Amino acid sequence: MSSGELADELGISRRSISRYADEGLISVALTTPGGRYKFDLNTVREELRKMAQERRDQR
Template identity: 85%
Template sequence: MTKRLLSSGELAKELGISRRSISRYADEGLISVALVTPGGRYKFDLEIVRGELRKSARERH
């Protein structure tokens, strides 16, 4: 079974943050983009992003 990839808006809603933050985090390399569509839109794996954000938060403290 394949995982469903989320758009930046869907990911933002799941994480309770803004779409702009998602885009900034992706551009800064803080979160991984799972797929870039032919139209240039990012798709994300929720569990991978959650892990990356947890790791980033631990490293800041």
């Protein structure tokens, strides 16, 4: 799934998706020869859930 498709599915910006991937916060399933990222929706959803839970736990 492309970053645009992932962003639409999750309701966040494509820029946020790219930033999260660049920072290593979400896993990239594949990087195309052109340098574009491809993602697995279920993996990213789980990673975002864990990030949100960690933020809640820090409060």
